[in-house]
Amino acid sequence: MRIISNIKKFIYIFLGFLFMGIGIIGIVLPLVPTTPLLLLASFFFVKGSKKFEIWFKSTKIYKKYLEEFVNERAMTLKQKISTVLLSDCMIAFPFLLTDRISVRIVLILMEIYKYYYFFCKIKTIKGTPKFSLEKENK
Numbered sequence: 001m002r003i004i005s006n007i008k009k010f011i012y013i014f015l016g017f018l019f020m021g022i023g024i025i026g027i028v029l030p031l032v033p034t035t036p037l038l039l040l041a042s043f044f045f046v047k048g049s050k051k052f053e054i055w056f057k058s059t060k061i062y063k064k065y066l067e068e069f070v071n072e073r074a075m076t077l078k079q080k081i082s083t084v085l086l087s088d089c090m091i092a093f094p095f096l097l098t099d100r101i102s103v104r105i106v107l108i109l110m111e112i113y114k115y116y117y118f119f120c121k122i123k124t125i126k127g128t129p130k131f132s133l134e135k136e137n138k
Helices: 002-028 034-049 052-056 061-064 067-072 077-097 101-120
Strands: 072-075 123-125
Touching: 002 034, 002 052, 002 061, 034 052, 034 061, 034 067, 034 077, 061 067, 067 072, 067 123, 072 077, 077 101
Parallel strands: 072 123
Antiparallel strands: none
16 A cells, blocks of 8 residues: 555655646746646645645745745736636647537536636736836845
């Protein structure tokens, strides 16, 4: 049993680093959504190891892209749109590949709820830079 538990932890940590890496790529490439991928990375680090969870939450990437969302339940409009569009793409595949009307109805209802949740339940904040270039007064 201990071996299986260690393998699961290793897989969670591996997935955490994988999604963190793809999320970092999303910082540079506008088509790759950063916030949802870093949220996935955070989820996998929490599942994998307390040590990696603490490490991830102390990184500049976490503080810049996720900390405000986790603490304030707020996102910038750009973050919301990129998250919703990524989700739309993932839901479009099963929608297009199925002929069953019941599955399509469930997927449409999921989409409606997702838009409601993101635009009515999560606050929208202005995208302000976290790091100021002003000199500190001494």
